[in-house]
Amino acid sequence: MGGLEAAAARETGSRLEAIIEExxxxxxxxxxxxxxxxxxxxxxxxxxxxxxxxxxxIASNRGAEAIHT
Structure with a gap:
């Protein structure tokens, strides 16, 4: 198994941040x-x-109806 190249790792991090924010x-x-x-x-x-x-x-106190793990 190899690691990601630096550019690919940065792009992956940026995409993850966008998904989290959205x-x-x-x-x-x-x-x-x-x-x-x-x-x-x-x-x-x-x-x-x-x-x-x-x-x-935290989920319960904010009314979560389901927890998906």
């Missing part, structure tokens, strides 16, 4: 998100890791 909303976590994540983490049977709990809390 298609995604970046949400910063707030206090309520950390509280919800902490509550889920205290339920050990969930098996959630901290990062996963925070991502789910």
């Amino acid at each position: 298609s995604f909303v970046v949400l910063l976590p707030n206090h309520a998100d950390f509280d919800r994540a902490r509550a889920w983490l205290s339920r050990f049977e969930t098996g959630l890791r901290a990062g996963d709990a925070l991502h789910l809390a």
Whole structure:
């Protein structure tokens, strides 16, 4: 397996940035998100890791109806 040439890597990075700006909303976590994540983490049977709990809390607190991974 080879790596990308520098020009191709720059083009790929630029395309990714464009897709992110056009298609995604970046949400910063707030206090309520950390509280919800902490509550889920205290339920050990969930098996959630901290990062996963925070991502789910952010989505949940903003009314996400589905999570696609």
